[in-house]
Amino acid sequence: MIYTCTMAPSVDYTTYLASFQVGGLNRANAVNYYPGGKGINVSRVLQQFNIPSTALGFVGGFTGKFITQKLQEEGIKTDFIQTKETTRINVKVKAEEATELNGPTPFISEKQQRELLKKISQFNKHDWLILAGSIPSTISSAFLEEIAKTCKQLGVRLVVDTSGQPLRQLMTTTPYFVKPNEHELGDLFNKKITSVDEAIYFGKQLVENGIQHVIVSLGAKGAIYLTDDCIAVADPVQGEVINTVGAGDSMVAAFIEQMTAEASKVDAFRYAVAAGSATAFSNDLCDRQLVEKLAQDVSVHIYTDRK
Numbered sequence: 430m431i432y433t434c435t436m437a438p439s440v441d442y443t444t445y446l447a448s449f450q451v452g453g454l455n456r457a458n459a460v461n462y463y464p465g466g467k468g469i470n471v472s473r474v475l476q477q478f479n480i481p482s483t484a485l486g487f488v489g490g491f492t493g494k495f496i497t498q499k500l501q502e503e504g505i506k507t508d509f510i511q512t513k514e515t516t517r518i519n520v521k522v523k524a525e526e527a528t529e530l531n532g533p534t535p536f537i538s539e540k541q542q543r544e545l546l547k548k549i550s551q552f553n554k555h556d557w558l559i560l561a562g563s564i565p566s567t568i569s570s571a572f573l574e575e576i577a578k579t580c581k582q583l584g585v586r587l588v589v590d591t592s593g594q595p596l597r598q599l600m601t602t603t604p605y606f607v608k609p610n611e612h613e614l615g616d617l618f619n620k621k622i623t624s625v626d627e628a629i630y631f632g633k634q635l636v637e638n639g640i641q642h643v644i645v646s647l648g649a650k651g652a653i654y655l656t657d658d659c660i661a662v663a664d665p666v667q668g669e670v671i672n673t674v675g676a677g678d679s680m681v682a683a684f685i686e687q688m689t690a691e692a693s694k695v696d697a698f699r700y701a702v703a704a705g706s707a708t709a710f711s712n713d714l715c716d717r718q719l720v721e722k723l724a725q726d727v728s729v730h731i732y733t734d735r736k
């Protein structure tokens with residue numbers, strides 16, 4: 430089974446307008462409400478590929494109900510722990526430029542953390558846990574380490590897509606697969622990454638530390654994939670960009686879907702790049718048809734090493 434865990438889900442309130450004026454009254458032409466948060470997006474894209482998953486994490490209030498209901502309507506199993514706090518709303522403004530306003534993460538008590546750990550300790554060998562999105566500040570490094578240790582003991586493949594200090598902490602536990610974007614990778618090493626070669630240099634250090642699969646996403650510039658025996662660089666896919674929210678999450682989902690289907694690692698990467706772009710070219714997250722179409726256009730350059 431694949432489990433996604435979103436510790437700080439969101440309702441993504443996406444607004445479209447021709448131009449956005451800071452400090453003025455802006456009126457949107459169209460709006461959408463999506464269940465959001467990185468793990469939840471991974472579950473939604475997996476569902477597009479007909480891969481079942483269970484969405485874990487913390488939700489509360491009317492927004493929590495909305496998220497749970499929407500996921501269930503899409504056929505995704507949910508096993509959320511309830512919070513007293515209302516789940517945040519993240520505002521996405523799509524005008525001349527894209528602007529995001531993400532709400533604060535919820536307070537998660539010790540008891541709620543134990544409840545989550547109890548669920549994880551019941552996973553089986555070969556299950557997947559995708560821990561994605563911001564980690565609430567009440568969650569300690571020790572708790573994250575405990576999650577990683579439990580996964581290792583059980584033979585559960587831990588996938589990490591987060592940022593800041595929690596990412597730094599989780600890197601020391603050598604997860605199975607990580608997908609930082611170039612900024613998150615740079616933050617890990619206190620460096621600003623400005624080229625593909627720099628992304629390769631720092632990505633390689635993660636592999637050398639024992640992480641089996643590393644994808645560094647480079648937004649409109651494509652992505653790189655690193656493992657112990659190859660480095661692959663994907664050129665960007667061209668198209669009309671509509672909404673890049675969830676592009677990275679779509680990559681994670683597509684890579685996992687291909688790995689579970691026993692595709693080659695490089696094909697899994699190709700598909701992941703196609704999924705990221707398919708989401709960037711859509712209002713909501715990608716659909717399978719577009720991913721398959723774009724996968725034919727993704728050119729991947731493979732190196733056994735690149736200094």
Ligand SMILES: Nc1ncnc2c1ncn2[C@@H]1O[C@H](COP(=O)(O)OP(=O)(O)O)[C@@H](O)[C@H]1O
Nearest residue numbers: 610646647648649651652676677702705706709
């Ligand atoms: N403007 C874009 N044009 C084409 N593809 C894109 C664009 N933005 C993102 N993508 C695709 O989505 C992937 C993930 O995007 P990125 O912004 O790096 O991730 P994240 O959402 O995690 O920050 C990229 O590697 C690329 O394949």
Ligand SMILES: O=P(O)(O)OC[C@H]1O[C@](O)(COP(=O)(O)O)[C@@H](O)[C@@H]1O
Nearest residue numbers: 465466467519562563675676677678
């Ligand atoms: O947990 P964070 O880092 O605040 O991010 C939450 C936001 O990230 C998203 O999951 C999108 O993530 P990506 O664009 O990085 O794939 C949104 O759905 C959500 O609003």
